[in-house]
Amino acid sequence: xxxxxxxxxxxxxxxxxxxxxxxxxxxxxxxxxxxxxxxxxxxxxxxxxxxxxxxxxxxxxxxxxxxxxxxxxxxxxxxxxxxxxxxxxxxxxxxxxxxxxxxxxxxxxxxxxxxxxxxxxxxxxxxxxxxxxxxxxxxxxxxxxxxxxxxxxxxxxxxxxxxxxxxxxxxxxxxxxxxxxxxxxxxxxxxxxxxxxxxxxxxxxxxxxxxxxxxxxxxxxxxxxxxxxxxxxxxxxxxxxxxxxxxxxxxxxxxxxxxxxxxxxxxxxxxxxxxxxxxxxxxxxxxxxxxxxxxxxxxxxxxxxxxxxxxxxxxxxxxxxxxxxxxxxxxxxxxxxxxxxxxxxxxxxxxxxxxxxxxxxxxxxxxxxxxxxxxxxxxxxxxxxxxxxxxxxxxxxxxxxxxxxxxxxxxxxxxxxxxxxxxxxxxxxxxxxxxxxxxxxxxxxxxxxxxxxxxxxxxxxxxxxxxxxxxxxxxxxxxxxxxxx
RNA sequence: GUCCCUAUCGUCUAGAGGCCUAGGACAACACCCUUUCACGGUGUGAACCGGGGUUCGAAUCCCCGUGGGGACGCCA
Numbered sequence: 001x002x003x004x005x006x007x008x009x010x011x012x013x014x015x016x017x018x019x020x021x022x023x024x025x026x027x028x029x030x031x032x033x034x035x036x037x038x039x040x041x042x043x044x045x046x047x048x049x050x051x052x053x054x055x056x057x058x059x060x061x062x063x064x065x066x067x068x069x070x071x072x073x074x075x076x077x078x079x080x081x082x083x084x085x086x087x088x089x090x091x092x093x094x095x096x097x098x099x100x101x102x103x104x105x106x107x108x109x110x111x112x113x114x115x116x117x118x119x120x121x122x123x124x125x126x127x128x129x130x131x132x133x134x135x136x137x138x139x140x141x142x143x144x145x146x147x148x149x150x151x152x153x154x155x156x157x158x159x160x161x162x163x164x165x166x167x168x169x170x171x172x173x174x175x176x177x178x179x180x181x182x183x184x185x186x187x188x189x190x191x192x193x194x195x196x197x198x199x200x201x202x203x204x205x206x207x208x209x210x211x212x213x214x215x216x217x218x219x220x221x222x223x224x225x226x227x228x229x230x231x232x233x234x235x236x237x238x239x240x241x242x243x244x245x246x247x248x249x250x251x252x253x254x255x256x257x258x259x260x261x262x263x264x265x266x267x268x269x270x271x272x273x274x275x276x277x278x279x280x281x282x283x284x285x286x287x288x289x290x291x292x293x294x295x296x297x298x299x300x301x302x303x304x305x306x307x308x309x310x311x312x313x314x315x316x317x318x319x320x321x322x323x324x325x326x327x328x329x330x331x332x333x334x335x336x337x338x339x340x341x342x343x344x345x346x347x348x349x350x351x352x353x354x355x356x357x358x359x360x361x362x363x364x365x366x367x368x369x370x371x372x373x374x375x376x377x378x379x380x381x382x383x384x385x386x387x388x389x390x391x392x393x394x395x396x397x398x399x400x401x402x403x404x405x406x407x408x409x410x411x412x413x414x415x416x417x418x419x420x421x422x423x424x425x426x427x428x429x430x431x432x433x434x435x436x437x438x439x440x441x442x443x444x445x446x447x448x449x450x451x452x453x454x455x456x457x458x459x460x461x462x463x464x465x466x467x468x469x470x471x472x473x474x475x476x477x478x479x480x481x482x483x484x485x
Numbered sequence: 486g487u488c489c490c491u492a493u494c495g496u497c498u499a500g501a502g503g504c505c506u507a508g509g510a511c512a513a514c515a516c517c518c519u520u521u522c523a524c525g526g527u528g529u530g531a532a533c534c535g536g537g538g539u540u541c542g543a544a545u546c547c548c549c550g551u552g553g554g555g556a557c558g559c560c561a
Contacts, residue, residue, distance in 0.1 A: 031561045066560055123559070130557095137486040139557055164559055182490065191488055191557090199559040206561045229489060230556040253491075254554070260496095262554075288497095291510090295498055298509040317491095317498075320554060324496045327511040337524080375523045433520090444520045452521075460522035 024056030025220045028082075028089070029210070031063040032074035035271035036081030038323065039225065039255045039263060042289045046252060047223040048087045049290075049311040059217055060089035065096045065209055081272040085282050086304075094217070096209050103204040106212050106242070107165055107197060115241040116197060118163035119146040120155070141193035142166070165198035167208070167238055175233035180221070180250030180313040187233040195234055211235050215244040223313075226251040250313050255292060256322045263323070279351075279378030281339065284332035292321045301334060333377045344369035344382060351383035352390065360390050367470045371462045389471060392479055393457030400453065400483075408450035409484060411440045415447065416480045424473050429465040454483045 026047040030040055051058040060082070064070040079093070096103075110116035121142075130140040147168060148154060157163070169192050176186040197208035204212075210231075214222060229251050239246055257263045275285050286304060294317070296302075296310045336344065345366030352360050365386060372385040395404070418432040436447060448464040455476065461467050468476055 029561090033561075063561060069560070126559090134486070139487040141557075179490095185489075187489070193557095196559055201559085203559090205559070210561090225555095226490065227555055228561090231561090251490085256554085258496090260553085291497065293497090297499065300497090300510050315499095319491050321498090322496060324511070327497065330511055333524090372523095374525085448520050458522090462523085463520065465520090 023218075023220065024051055024054035025059060025218055026051040026056065026223055027059040027061050027092075027214070027217065027219050028087075029061045029063050029213075029224070030078050031066065031069075032071060032078060033066070033069040034074055035077040035273065037263065037271060038289070040078075041081065041085060041087075041272045041285075042255060042292060043223065043225055043252055044082060044087050045085070045286065045289050046294070046311070046316075047221075048089075049308050050221060050223060050313065051090070052308040053311045056220070057090040058087075059094070059219070060092035061094045061096070061213060061217070062092075063096050063206065063209065065204060065206065067097070067203075070097075077271060077273070084273060084276055085286060091217075094213070096213065099209075099213070100203070102216070103209055103212055104198075104202065107204065107208070110167070110197075110241065111165065113241075114148070115168050116165050117146060117148050117168060117194075118157075119166045119194075119196075120157045120161050120163045121146060122161065139191065142195075144194055147194055162200040164196045164200050166194040167197050167234075167241070169194050169234070169237055175236050177232065177236060177246075177249055179229075180223075180248055181253075181316045182226070182229075182251055182318050185229065185232070187230075189233075189237075192234060192237070197238075207231055207234050208238065211238045211242070211244070214247055215239065215242065219247050221250060222247045223250045223252065226253050250316075252316065253293060253318055253320045256320050258323050258325060260322050279380035279382070280328070280332050281335045281379070284328065284335040287335070288328045288331050292323070293317050301331065329377045336376060336379070336382065337374045339373065341366040341369045341373070344373055344379070347379045348383050348386045351380060352386065355383075355387075357387065357390055360386075363389055363470050363472060363475075371466055371470055375462065388456045388458070392475075392482070395453045395457050395483060399457070399459060403450045403453045403459065404483070405450075407440070407442065408446065411436055411442055411447045412450060412454065412480060412484060414439050415451070416477065416484070419468075419473065419480075420477060422473070424469055426465060426469060429468050433465060455479050 028040075028044040028047050030036065030044075036044075048058045050056075062075055062078070064075070075093075082088070107116065111118070119142075126142070129143060133140045146154060146163075146166070170189045172189055174186045174188050175192075176184060179185050195207060196205055198204050213219075214235075232249055232251075236246060255263060272285065276282070283304070287301060287307075290302075290307050290311075291300060294311070295315050299310075302310070345364065345368070348365040348369060349360050352358075352365075368386045368389055369382060372382055376382045376385060415432060415436040418435055419429075422428040422432050433444075433447065436442075437444060440447070449459050451464055452459055452461050452467070455467065455471060471479075
């Protein structure tokens with residue numbers, strides 16, 4: 001799978017296999033400096049779907065070369081997020097920190113081949129150079145002072161300075177590629193400078209590791225956020241210098257926050273696990289994300305199987321999309337409605353347990369889910385609805401005075417008698433209710449609402465007979481007696 | 486500042502020169518259903534950023550503005 005040696009022979013095999021089998025291999029390559037947020041999740045989803053659609057492989061690669069900022073917690077958070085979304089990689093996770101020998105080897109080769117060179121410029125000198133360039137309204141870039149040229153005399157390396165290694169970027173011509181989502185993009189080499197591929201301490205940098213990894217891992221399609229568009233020409237030049245085949249590139253436009261501004265840690269860019277926390281079903285989040293920047297005619301609701309079958313890069317919008325919670329809520333409500341009762345029951349238990357409510361075996365949470373699934377937008381609302389079934393509420397004072405009038409109490413007493421001997425089947429419950437209406441001359445709401453107040457501490461609920469059935473005789477009578485005295 | 490990307494209802498989007506009097510969905514509003522609240526059903530309002538071209542014909546192609554975004558690290 002991964003090779004540590006890059007001999008010419010195996011380069012040849014690599015090219016051959018790409019051309020002959022056309023295997024699609026995509027990757028998701030997050031850096032573990034934080035959790036998996038919604039933008040990263042969509043990138044992963046699209047890369048995953050593209051590979052699946054073409055019967056190829058989806059690879060997860062953790063780009064942890066920034067030792068300062070990478071944490072094991074973040075690695076775990078990314079893995080958790082992907083597992084929750086069921087975006088299972090076919091290969092990996094691979095860690096760049098475990099491939100250091102390979103990067104160093106390639107750097108040595110480039111140094112030997114003259115496609116890279118040592119640069120002894122200090123950070124201070126660099127900063128000064130940039131400041132000058134900015135003062136002249138120029139794009140800040142390295143001036144190539146340590147770049148070897150035929151007939152050029154290089155400065156003498158200062159003593160005691162550890163050099164960085166820079167890539168010898170072509171100086172003229174343009175780098176162009178047909179972006180899978182944005183179309184043809186051309187960038188002049190004059191815009192690019194000789195970027196650093198190895199730091200003074202010898203560790204390789206991002207643009208270099210990406211190139212070596214994409215090459216070694218035989219990535220055929222690089223699908224990533226469009227904040228990487230500017231890196232692409234550098235990576236293409238590097239790949240060419242290495243004699244490596246070029247993958248195809250597709251750059252996804254970004255996801256903006258609900259207010260149209262960039263997602264930031266402060267708003268919108270929450271962990272995907274937060275959506276679990278907030279009561280969203282992963283299939284709702286996935287469906288929502290799939291439609292954010294991609295479309296298939298008028299189709300809005302579809303399974304992941306369907307998505308994989310339909311997915312292509314031709315129907316991706318090239319402009320940024322704004323996150324819209326209302327639509328996510330709508331999808332979530334839809335998926336809850338169509339979700340299996342037993343699974344919803346488990347979700348109710350899990351969420352109730354989180355609030356310290358245990359002993360939720362009776363009534364069956366799945367039965368409560370069946371009662372409420374088509375009236376909630378998220379699983380937390382479902383758990384909230386289930387709560388009073390397990391913890392008898394005290395009817396709020398104002399609801400009691402407003403609804404538990406003498407007439408209502410009389411009706412409830414009448415109903416209690418009939419219920420005491422009922423078997424709590426839907427038929428007998430409906431019959432008892434009707435008899436009470438007839439006996440008291442009240443209308444259904446005049447009995448149902450006081451009953452809701454007594455049983456659930458609320459004026460709203462599903463059909464009261466269904467509530468009675470789920471709550472069960474024993475508990476219903478207990479609650480009636482407690483309030484009616 | 487320089488370079489790159491981008492622009493259809495409030496939002497996500499359909500749209501590949503005539504199928505567009507611009508379609509769908511969310512949200513909003515109205516009505517219907519109703520045992521309360523929801524669900525659901527039906528319906529209404531709502532958009533091609535501006536200006537120039539090309540063409541018999543432009544939402545669609547080209548140019549220039551303008552708005553938005555990204556990049557310009559010994560971060561990824």
